[in-house]
Amino acid sequence: MVEQVRADSGATSTVEAAAPWGARRRAGRWAPGEDARGRSTWRRGRVLAALAVLTAGLLAFHRAVPNSVGRLGSLLEAFLPWLGLVVVVLLGVALLRRSATALVALLLPVAVWVYLFGGLFLSGAEPGAHDLVVVQHNVSDENTDPAGTARALADAEPDLIALEELVPPALLVYEKTLASDYPYHAVRGTVGLWSKHPLTDARLLDMKPPGIAEAWSRGLRTVVHTPHGEIAAYVAHLPSVRIRASGLASSWRDESAGLLGKAIAAEKLKAVILLGDLNSTVDDRGLAPLTSRMNVAERGFAFSFPAARPLARIDQVMARSATVDHIRALPATGSDHLPVAARITLG
Structure with a gap:
């Protein structure tokens, strides 16, 4: 929204008043760090953050996944280290979305995966x-x-x-x-x-x-x-x-x-x-x-x-x-x- 304001000197200046989010989106303008829907880096990526927490939960509490139906617990555990790939994919999407919330949440599954499997990368004793x-x-x-x-x-x-x-x-x-x-x-x-x-x-x-x-x-x-x-x-x-x-x-x-x-x-x-x-x-x-x-x-x-x-x-x-x-x-x-x-x- 643009208003024409006449100054004391008689000159005319252009002042951009606060426009609603919809108008800024149509004009292609939003605040730094916001996405096309006006969400900040902390407000977007909540679904990614939830998936990160879920992945951490599956890693840490895989024994809680029941085996009563289709032995889903054993199936998960047979490929448990590969949940690390899920973390990598989520990290890539979080970086693409520039979501600070998702990036912080991803620290949780990374920490659990390293705790469970990180030691396997170390060299053995002499x-x-x-x-x-x-x-x-x-x-x-x-x-x-x-x-x-x-x-x-x-x-x-x-x-x-x-x-x-x-x-x-x-x-x-x-x-x-x-x-x-x-x-x-x-x-x-x-x-x-x-x-x-x-x-x-x-x-x-x-x-x-x-x-x-x-x-x-x-x-x-x-x-x-x-x-x-x-x-x-x-x-x-x-x-x-x-x-x-x-x-x-x-x-x-x-x-x-x-x-x-x-x-x-x-x-x-x-x-x-x-x-x-x-x-x-x-x-x-x-x-x-x-x-x-x-x-x-x-x-x-x-x-x-x-x-x-x-x-x-x-x-x-x-x-x-x-x-x-x-x-x-x-x-x-x-x-x-x-x-x-x-x-x-x-x-």
């Missing part, structure tokens, strides 16, 4: 005298190059190599290729352990869910006689899970994890190492019978599946009365999983 290096790999029953896979695993120079989905005649190839460097091995069903140290008392581990009727042998327990003492080594391959329209189908895996957890709880040897394809991440409550009893990797993400574009680490190394210092993914083999290597400190 190798010590009581360390073991172990490799875990689901070699795939469709692997067309078992000899190349065996050589690739041996190149990491581990003390122990745990394999799943061992099928004839590929098993014979693994035995022959690894024999020179790993003179001790034990195989039960479709899982096996190769070792530089003597193995004794190898036996089949029964962890088959009651609902599986066909033959199913995916568990092994043996004793490894290391220079630092005896270790009970468990190799396991838990049932697969499926993502369906109804949610996550994981009941067999959860039942098998419970049976495996009971076996480890009853183990008389103090030091225990578990290696296997557990078909879930350590954040998933479905593995609580194991993660509540054993230490998991303190450093490293080591996403292992699928090999082409790894989204999660479902190949695990856990320990009791020992520390899994660092875990890393190894280069791809002929499997749909990546191998993982971990360093374990005994005691």
Whole structure:
């Protein structure tokens, strides 16, 4: 709104009176920091701020998400680290909108994510005298190059190599290729352990869910006689899970994890190492019978599946009365999983 005002000198000056917001918007003029609707940097972006708080809540209280419907809690926990990407997207939109409210709110999910996963980026402790290096790999029953896979695993120079989905005649190839460097091995069903140290008392581990009727042998327990003492080594391959329209189908895996957890709880040897394809991440409550009893990797993400574009680490190394210092993914083999290597400190 413009008024013509005549000054005492007779000159005419132009004064812009306070115009309503609608007039300023039509004229394309608003105060610095305001958007096209006249909102300041603190008034806009409230929806983004709410989404940031929701993301922080899911990260911090993921156990509160119920599993009763479609096992949504386990599904969220299987991909929990990827909520960090949601934070990145919200940050980009907040910067684009120049929303101070959203930027402040985003500090909350950033802090929670760093608390949960930031330590995994740190380097592990220096190798010590009581360390073991172990490799875990689901070699795939469709692997067309078992000899190349065996050589690739041996190149990491581990003390122990745990394999799943061992099928004839590929098993014979693994035995022959690894024999020179790993003179001790034990195989039960479709899982096996190769070792530089003597193995004794190898036996089949029964962890088959009651609902599986066909033959199913995916568990092994043996004793490894290391220079630092005896270790009970468990190799396991838990049932697969499926993502369906109804949610996550994981009941067999959860039942098998419970049976495996009971076996480890009853183990008389103090030091225990578990290696296997557990078909879930350590954040998933479905593995609580194991993660509540054993230490998991303190450093490293080591996403292992699928090999082409790894989204999660479902190949695990856990320990009791020992520390899994660092875990890393190894280069791809002929499997749909990546191998993982971990360093374990005994005691």
